[in-house]
Amino acid sequence: MKNYNKTLCAAMILTALSGCQSNQSDTQVTNETVIENNKNNQISQQLATKALSSSLSYDIVESLTVEVGPRLAGSEKDIIAVNWAMNKLESLGFDKVYKESVQVPAWYRGSAKASIIAPFEQPLVISALGGSVSTPDSGIQAQIVRFDTLADLQAADPDSVKGKIAFIDHKTERHITGKGYGKSVGGRSRGAVAAAEKGAVAVVIRSIGTDHDRMAHTGMMRYKDGVAKIPAAALSAPDADMINAMLKRDDNIQLLLNLTSKNLGVATSYNVIAEVTGSSKPDEVVLIGAHLDSWDEGTGAIDDGAGVAIVTAAAKLIQDLPNKPARTIRVVLYAAEEVGLVGGKAYAKQHADELTTHYIAAESDFGAGEIYQIDFNVNPAVFEQVKVEHSGMTVNGVKLGNNKATGGPDVSMMPSLGVPVASLRQDGTDYFDYHHTPNDTLDKIDPKALAQNVAAYAQFAYIMAQSELDLRPLAKKDDKK
Amino acid sequence: MKNYNKTLCAAMILTALSGCQSNQSDTQVTNETVIENNKNNQISQQLATKALSSSLSYDIVESLTVEVGPRLAGSEKDIIAVNWAMNKLESLGFDKVYKESVQVPAWYRGSAKASIIAPFEQPLVISALGGSVSTPDSGIQAQIVRFDTLADLQAADPDSVKGKIAFIDHKTERHITGKGYGKSVGGRSRGAVAAAEKGAVAVVIRSIGTDHDRMAHTGMMRYKDGVAKIPAAALSAPDADMINAMLKRDDNIQLLLNLTSKNLGVATSYNVIAEVTGSSKPDEVVLIGAHLDSWDEGTGAIDDGAGVAIVTAAAKLIQDLPNKPARTIRVVLYAAEEVGLVGGKAYAKQHADELTTHYIAAESDFGAGEIYQIDFNVNPAVFEQVKVEHSGMTVNGVKLGNNKATGGPDVSMMPSLGVPVASLRQDGTDYFDYHHTPNDTLDKIDPKALAQNVAAYAQFAYIMAQSELDLRPLAKKDDKK
The missing domain is CATH 3.40.630.10 (Zn peptidases)
Structure with missing residues (x-):
């Protein structure tokens, strides 16, 4: 100063x-x-x-x-x-x-819980994205399918996504102007629609953030008329890293997601x-x-x-x-x-x-x-x-x-x-x-x-x-x- | 390197x-x-x-x-x-x-929730201290009484503490050797006993940590035979700061604390x-x-x-x-x-x-x-x-x-x-x-x-x-x- x-x-x-x-x-x-x-x-x-x-x-x-x-x-x-x-x-x-x-x-946030069920049980730190619907009371359990970016999800073969939880793992670059946010935020706002269009049952994203704290970054997401509304949440960066480390060990990572959020009109x-x-x-x-x-x-x-x-x-x-x-x-x-x-x-x-x-x-x-x-x-x-x-x-x-x-x-x-x-x-x-x-x-x-x-x-x-x-x-x- | x-x-x-x-x-x-x-x-x-x-x-x-x-x-x-x-x-x-x-x-951690009820409603980020007993199901609501250090609590007039939640606000200094921890950790390990001896109904401490993240630092606390076992939790540093800012505005800060932790033998x-x-x-x-x-x-x-x-x-x-x-x-x-x-x-x-x-x-x-x-x-x-x-x-x-x-x-x-x-x-x-x-x-x-x-x-x-x-x-x- x-x-x-x-x-x-x-x-x-x-x-x-x-x-x-x-x-x-x-x-x-x-x-x-x-x-x-x-x-x-x-x-x-x-x-x-x-x-x-x-x-x-x-x-x-x-x-x-x-x-x-x-x-x-x-x-x-x-x-x-x-x-x-x-x-x-x-x-x-x-x-x-x-x-x-x-x-x-x-919109009511409610609670947001997630854990890896297999191959290794691990609780995760997540945040529901603003506007997300809830999961069923028992949650949604499905295999994770990972993408580097929203564009990669949009280009994916629907057979590889159907019935799974899409994971958009886009890292946000640090910059004085914040321009890294502009590159990664599409995964947050449009990830649920892109994932649902491929038949995914939920979407999780690496937090749109530049930190390495075990906190997830919330923010607004959108649905689209005519496309299924699936639950959407952000993972903290350390949790996104952990999923990557698990994927090195096993393709079949089972995620259990439970959101009680709802739109209130x-x-x-x-x-x-x-x-x-x-x-x-x-x-x-x-x-x-x-x-x-x-x-x-x-x-x-x-x-x-x-x-x-x-x-x-x-x-x-x-x-x-x-x-x-x-x-x-x-x-x-x-x-x-x-x-x-x-x-x-x-x-x-x-x-x-x-x-x-x-x-x-x-x-x-x-x-x-x-x-x-x-x-x-x-x-x-x-x-x-x-x-x-x-x-x-x-x-x-x-x-x-x-x-x-x-x-x-x-x-x-x-x-x-x-x-x-x-x-x-x-x-x-x-x-x-x-x-x-x-x-x-x-x-x-x-x-x-x-x-x-x-x-x-x-x-x-x-x-x-x-x-x-x-x-x-x-x-x-x-x-x- | x-x-x-x-x-x-x-x-x-x-x-x-x-x-x-x-x-x-x-x-x-x-x-x-x-x-x-x-x-x-x-x-x-x-x-x-x-x-x-x-x-x-x-x-x-x-x-x-x-x-x-x-x-x-x-x-x-x-x-x-x-x-x-x-x-x-x-x-x-x-x-x-x-x-x-x-x-x-x-020990079972369970859930740990706290919020300021008055004069301003604010949810807090806390962590139960290891070994803490639970609160009653409805929680404990009481006025906060703040101390700079464990020693200040130990020196306090019991009349000023009785029926209240003691808040030990000791800041941990950063040092290559970690020696700041040694100075502040007594509030975590011995705070519940000191507070109970003065008649407090619970104890909360500023986290024993050098960060400013909104995360609380858990860690072991101890009870003493013959002294009431009261619930004990740590507040994140930003939450401790917030309580200080409230105390500038009003002496009567009402804290609601709810822990479901318990010792399992x-x-x-x-x-x-x-x-x-x-x-x-x-x-x-x-x-x-x-x-x-x-x-x-x-x-x-x-x-x-x-x-x-x-x-x-x-x-x-x-x-x-x-x-x-x-x-x-x-x-x-x-x-x-x-x-x-x-x-x-x-x-x-x-x-x-x-x-x-x-x-x-x-x-x-x-x-x-x-x-x-x-x-x-x-x-x-x-x-x-x-x-x-x-x-x-x-x-x-x-x-x-x-x-x-x-x-x-x-x-x-x-x-x-x-x-x-x-x-x-x-x-x-x-x-x-x-x-x-x-x-x-x-x-x-x-x-x-x-x-x-x-x-x-x-x-x-x-x-x-x-x-x-x-x-x-x-x-x-x-x-x-």
């Missing part, structure tokens, strides 16, 4: 200079714009300085994880979390605090929203979001208590400024992200008419690692100017990146609806060690890194709320730089 | 030289001794070279953890482990393989023994041991599958020598170490008449980290010569240490019975991250470090089986250097 505070004053001078430099776009930069940008930079640096010395974000995530804890969408705890959020946002003095109802799928949850009302363009919105729901085996600290804390604390810093920025800052704490971006989709639908006045949107949902880069998806004609406006963030360790941002899960549909987005890229090297496991607890959050995130979000939100640039139209999908 | 092989030839010259140096003891070193030592060193280096390029030790611990897995003393799996050990030792071709029955306490287990018969002094014994039993939530890889593998593979290298050493090498795989050094104590009793011909004993029971030092407890008059004899081990990364060894848990009573011991000190920096948790699995073992252990044990056992030194009598307890 660098000492940001010490270099902030120097940075204010540097970023002021960068605001004066000629830029490569065709747009003329007026003297007024330069002066305005310098003023904005100055305030954004002050926000960063305050963020780095404040414990507010850590206090928020401690409060959420200790006073609420696990908050699975559609559960009783989900409503407790909504009430917590309303109270917290109100106590922080935002200009507006409200909630919008969302219908979310509800639809429940009501809420997107919880707070606003800092804009001073001169109150109808234009800079949206910073995170999701309030979590998986249920940890306390939802890195996923996504951290995000809730980051965007709330960033907005609170702007709320407390003597002069509010031009546009409204809207904090959206989404419902039911984990079970299918439900709150994000509902928000986009409920606010469809208002999206033309959404200036830009970003979601924090990748833990609490330091932000090392900010990417955008804005009108390519102003991209370079947008970067210049954000150059003050470099002092806080944030590089100015590319124009290919997706914005985060709950705002991922925004670009297709014409809304610009930004991605404030967090160091996710360790994120998938803990993600969706009992290990997602408060101790995995470094308060200093969390505060650096708040600083970056406060800078971004303030600058965007003040910018004079027209961020639309976005590049067509095939035409991004 | 250094490249030991490359330097072994150079070492043979060096250690030959060291054998020729004058030493500080009063004993005269004859020419014959020097020549003999050099020959012993040469063979011990050959053993080390073979050990470092062999996968036998890893194969053994893989076999034990995959084919047997958890093997709690007195359980069905314990007997499966005994049979596994007999078969494994016989298949390796030792001169003798036999077992000796031991009566061991049997006495069962029969076995010390499993293999021997390489000595060529000229077959009745004199160099004992290298490990324990075969394990806790039941992991697969007993580092505790103590690694030790089983290390001493077995080391003895096998000596078994395969064209010329056996003078003394017998005896591998003892002890029963029921975890539940009170039961196999070690039984061995000492059953072999009481033979202990005068036990030349030296050592146990490997601290994981699979590299051995960085060898300590002895031998006649101080020959200590310097003993070190000279072992100087070849320095090439394998093993420093020659002090004369204050305890020898390992199952041989810890040996010095008081007159038997010299050695401690081959393993790097235990990470040992208490995994110890007694579900995380004690094969993947935590580095095959290279394991092979380095085998090299060190083979060198030690061979040199001791050939030594002409008289290692007795030991220094009196207050008179060690």
Whole structure:
């Protein structure tokens, strides 16, 4: 962790200079714009300085994880979390605090047990995948058939799979961007359908995670109409290794799987929203979001208590400024992200008419690692100017990146609806060690890194709320730089 | 990991030289001794070279953890482990393989559940401590009273404890020697008695571990005649942290604890023994041991599958020598170490008449980290010569240490019975991250470090089986250097 505070004053001078430099776009930069940008930079640096010395974000995530804890969408705890959020946002003095109802799928985890029955009896550590059906009360016992990847299962001869339990053994690679997850997660979300299409009676996967702890990683899976719904669970990495060691000894590994999970239909949850009302363009919105729901085996600290804390604390810093920025800052704490971006989709639908006045949107949902880069998806004609406006963030360790941002899960549909987005890229090297496991607890959050995130979000939100640039139209999908 | 092989030839010259140096003891070193030592060193280096390029030790611990897995003393799996050990030792071709029955306490873990009921409902991750009684079927609900240490509980006013659940929150420090464990483990073993003496209805402890995983560390606890037997469990470190965060908010934390564990009386287990018969002094014994039993939530890889593998593979290298050493090498795989050094104590009793011909004993029971030092407890008059004899081990990364060894848990009573011991000190920096948790699995073992252990044990056992030194009598307890 660098000492940001010490270099902030120097940075204010540097970023002021960068605001004066000629830029490569065709747009003329007026003297007024330069002066305005310098003023904005100055305030954004002050926000960063305050963020780095404040414990507010850590206090928020401690409060959420200790006073609420696990908050699975559609559960009783989900409503407790909504009430917590309303109270917290109100106590922080935002200009507006409200909630919008969302219908979310509800699912009961129940118990998840598994053991190898033969050739060697061994209890296993598993987790039911979210949305999985139960097994019969007596469980399902069958031979394991192993595949390196989902694609290998999809390519398999059905005769080799029929009546067996498919085991997708895809290892997740560690990477700062988390890109290993994208390669392996298909086995979790689509493994049950692929296995059932081949006649399997259940599917188990190597956890989608980068750790070697004896904990399994849960996460959402999906069924498909017309394809048998078979039970689905994740194995801890050491248990996946053990099955491989057994397969070296014997082809016929008999697994007994017993899940009591079940889908409970639809429940009501809420997107919880707070606003800092804009001073001169109150109808234009800079949206910073995170999701309030979590998986249920940890306390939802890195996923996504951290995000809730980051965007709330960033907005609170702007709320407390003597002069509010031009546009409204809207904090959206989404419902039911984990079970299918439900709150994000509902928000986009409920606010469809208002999206033309959404200036830009970003979601924090990748833990609490330091932000090392900010990417955008804005009108390519102003991209370079947008970067210049954000150059003050470099002092806080944030590089100015590319124009290919997706914005985060709950705002991922925004670009297709014409809304610009930004991605404030967090160091996710360790994120998938803990993600969706009992290990997602408060101790995995470094308060200093969390505060650096708040600083970056406060800078971004303030600058965007003040910018004079027209961020639309976005590049067509095939035409991004 | 250094490249030991490359330097072994150079070492043979060096250690030959060291054998020729004058030493500080009063004993005269004859020419014959020097020549003999050099020959012993040469063979011990050959053993080390073979050990470092062999996968036998890893194969053994893989076999034990995959084919047997958890093997709690007195359980069905314990007997499966005994049979596994007999078969494994016989298949390796030792001169003798036999077992000796031991009566061991049997305990049923059952389920262990806990949750905070108020002021915030939170499920906790706990583990029943070995030997704990159950709670009533409906559990025990009471207020938590927290103590930094066992000593603080012992010093508490009984009025502050009576009717409550005592919480001993002692953090275990990380250290290469594992000495942090010694400071905190009293809360586990003696916490229930101390709490009951003050009128507590149950005791929970912060896990005796150095990790921050949401796993609890089990381990043995004891009751005392005349003191109420109250249930005892360990909390994961994140759960202990959570309780502290709650105590900042409210003094009255209500914990609901439900254990179904019970003591099952006495069962029969076995010390499993293999021997390489000595060529000229077959009745004199160099004992290298490990324990075969394990806790039941992991697969007993580092505790103590690694030790089983290390001493077995080391003895096998000596078994395969064209010329056996003078003394017998005896591998003892002890029963029921975890539940009170039961196999070690039984061995000492059953072999009481033979202990005068036990030349030296050592146990490997601290994981699979590299051995960085060898300590002895031998006649101080020959200590310097003993070190000279072992100087070849320095090439394998093993420093020659002090004369204050305890020898390992199952041989810890040996010095008081007159038997010299050695401690081959393993790097235990990470040992208490995994110890007694579900995380004690094969993947935590580095095959290279394991092979380095085998090299060190083979060198030690061979040199001791050939030594002409008289290692007795030991220094009196207050008179060690």
